[in-house]
Amino acid sequence: MSNILQHSHDNHDHDHGNDVQKVNTPEWKSHLNLIIALGIFLVMMVLEYGFHFNTNNYLGLVIFLFAYYLAGSDVLKLAWVKARRSDFFNEFSLMSIATIGAFSIGAYSEGVAVMIFYSIGEWFQESAVKKAKNNIKALLDIRPDTVTVIRNNTPIDVKPTEVVIGEMIQVKPGEKVALDGILNTEHATFNTAALTGESKPDEKYNGDEILAGMINESKLAEVKVTSLFRDSKLSKILEMVQDATARKSKTQLFISRFAKIYTPIVFALAVLLVVIPSFIYPDYVFTDWLYRGLVFLVISCPCALVVSIPLGYFGGISLASKNGILFKGGNFLDVMSTIDTVVMDKTGTLTKGVFKVQEMDTEMDRNDFIKIVAAIESKSSHPIAKAITQYADGKYEDTVVKDVEEIAGHGLRGTVDGKDVLAGNGKLLRKFNISFPDHIENIVESIVVVAVDKRYAGYITVADEIKEDAAHTISDLKKNDILTIMLSGDKDTIVQKTAYLLGLDKAFGALLPENKVNKVKELKNANKRIAFVGDGVNDAPVIALADVGIAMGGLGSDAAIETADVVIQTDQPSKILSAIKIGKITKWIVWQNIILAMAVKIAVLILGAEGVASLWEAVIADVGVALLAILNAVRIQAKKI
Structure with missing residues (x-):
């Protein structure tokens, strides 16, 4: 049994993972004792059933005890540690008592089998939980260790934490952006998949926002830093994900509470199953009923529930992250x-939150009209003014604009190439006694009505794009x-x-x-x-x-x-339905595991109490249900939304 198997009071009664394990150590080496124990057990089974050797003797006891120690030493240690803390009712105690009891009545091979297959189940559980946690971390933990910052006109490599707001950083082609900022280069293309889940390249232009975690897919780019490393959106996202894996659902909390009540009840029922028949059956044989009690203990282990359920929620959070959705728990x-x-x-x-010109109606030449309107609007910072200047695409840059006045609640007044220009709402033109068509007042979109040299010249409608x-x-x-x-x-x-x-x-x-x-x-x-x-x-x-x-x-x-509670990184409304679907998928799979585990356990508990099921069936049912539940939970991460 691996030394990775640990107990955590902060999560559930198992914690099947330990970050202390060396990164480069192959997983099988951590379970070498278990592999050797399994090899010894298989050899003994071949000798017993293939060559009809008697393994139920002193030599067999020694060999089985050695295999038992290799497979179960960590379980026994954990049972002892928890017992010293007055925690007697847990899965480690269940397995320890059941297997020691099996040895006490001469069922050596069955005692070893229970411990080996239980430990194999733990191995699978550790791997599955570790993979789920690593998937979540790997999705977003993409912050580079160094960043190239320009200081004294010289690019130098420093840690991202050492860069201050206002400094200029360089991002080479293929390199990840380390800090949030504003693009200082004319144009660059970025891969935003790590932040948004979208693999489509994102075109950015001078002045556009660049976020940590994006990958530069074009030429060398310069970014002016706007936030410290710890305040970047990526750092905040990482904090959210870490908090999410620690925040339990109501189902998880219910199962944790259920396991704490369920386990002592099972112990009590196992004891009663051994004791009560002595008062009822004249031909009562203690070892027969003790064996039934041991079967009862093995099958009642709540592993499938306390592991597969958190694993299901890890899977749901991981699936959401892959789709650019962050659940905070x-x-x-x-x-x-x-x-x-x-x-x-x-x-x-x-809507996109970006205004764009929708319609232009004028009695003038259209090019002259947009040139005049854009020229005066270029002196305003209003979003509508920006939409018009962007639409004009620089056609107004050679104009002479003077004496621009902003009239609050009305619009702008000024001169453009010597012409008196008004650009604003209907109230502005009425203020200066300039008539305009009545239908303009009925237009739904935001509108800029224009007068040139005291005559109505036309209008431009601006709207937010859906x-x-x-x-x-x-x-x-x-x-x-x-x-x-x-x-x-x-x-x-x-x-x-x-x-x-x-x-x-x-x-x-x-x-x-x-x-x-x-x-x-x-x-x-x-x-x-x-x-x-x-x-x-x-x-x-x-x-x-x-x-x-x-x-x-x-x-x-x-x-x-x-x-x-949920953050959609792609800004796509369609992710709302994706989030609902992921919630439903996760909940359905979690309840599948609960129903499967409880149905099989109740059936085998009844068969064990009746003397029909043996320790073999008990351990296969327990480990089998746990593995099926784990595989079912892992299935969430492979879902397509």
């Missing part, structure tokens, strides 16, 4: 599987009988139009943060199980209130991400 996988209402913010959640997968997401959610609602602070006409285009069940606009909170409270009072999805600081109170709070991790504010 197994408990949220459980809750996500029960969601019947998804409430969403609009900007940054269902995300590519938003409509498909809403359709799929509704197909799964999930109510879809949008709550937004944007003006109600825009909200209702967006809701209509997407096919949402309900939508409410012009809401302040407290109004959003009240709407969610109303839904909770109607016994709805709510997931709220948002990205802004103003969404944090509602994210905290919902049964599951989901934050868009790419564009999302730190407040939203910190408050959320």
Whole structure:
């Protein structure tokens, strides 16, 4: 038996992994004693059943005891350590008492078989749990050990923790970005798979945000650092994942409590099974009933439950991470599987949060019109102004702009190449007694109405662009009988139009943060199980209130991400349904394991008490169920969502 087998009070009654093990040591070497014990046992079985040698003698006892010691010394030690702490009712005690009892009645080969196969089961369990934990860690632990920083015009390699905000770092082709920052190079291509789960290259331009964990796929790039190493989004993601594996679901907590009650009851029943028949049956034979009690102890071991269930949640968290979704604990996988209402913010959640020109209508030459409008808007930092200047694509750069004045709540006034220009809303033109077509007031999108030399010249509409997968997401959610609602602070006409285009069940606009909170409270009072999805600081109170709070991790504010229970790194609405599916898959597989383990154990317990099942059947059933449950749990990680 491996020295890896340890007990942890912080998790469940097993901890099948130990990070102290040397990284380069082959796993089989850690289990060499067990392998030798298995070899001895198989040789003895061949001698007994193949060549009819009598192994149930003094020499056989010595050989079997040696094999027993090799396979079970760690189990015996753990049983002793726990007994000294007044913890008598655990799986190690179950195995120790059952196997020692088997030797005491002359069932040497069966006693060794129980310990060997139990230890083999432990080996598989250790490997499965270790793999699940490593998969989670490997998904995101991609921070480089060194970073090239430019100091005194010279590139030098330092630890990422030594770089301060404002410094310039170089990222070579194929190298991982170590810190969050702003791209200082004209253009670069990055692989964002580690952060978002998307393998498609992401084109970045000067001034775009670059995050730690991205991989440079093009030429040498320079990045101006905007956050310390410990504050990077990648570092925060890693903390979330580490916390997630430690946070237990209600099912895990129930099984842990169940095992603590179940084990002493099993001990008591085993004792009663040996003692009570002596008062009932005249032909009572102690060794026969002791054997039945030992079978009862072996099959009752709760290993399959206390190992496969946490492993199932590890698998769910791992599968989610592969798909760019971070669950902050197994408990949220459980809750996500029960969601019947998804409430969403609009900007940054269902829309891209980036304004773009939608329509341009003018009585002038279109090129001259956009040149004039972009020129005056270039003097404003408003998102709508930026959308117009980007649309103009530099056509206004040779114009002369003077005397620009921003009129609050109205728009801009100034001169462009000597022409008097007004650009703003309808109120601005009315303020200067300039008439314009009536239908303009009925346009839903944000609009910039323009006058040149005191005459109406045309308008430009600007709107936030709907995300590519938003409509498909809403359709799929509704197909799964999930109510879809949008709550937004944007003006109600825009909200209702967006809701209509997407096919949402309900939508409410012009809401302040407290109004959003009240709407969610109303839904909770109607016994709805709510997931709220948002990205802004103003969404944090509602994210905290919902049964599951989901934050868009790419564009999302730190407040939203910190408050959320689930973080979608790709900013794709379609991941909402993926998160629900992963929650349901995890819960279903966990319950499959619970039902399988309990059904087999109860059946064999009854057969053992009746004297039908032997120690052979007991150990095969116990180890077999544990292995089936583990393989079933591991299956989660291979699922395609």
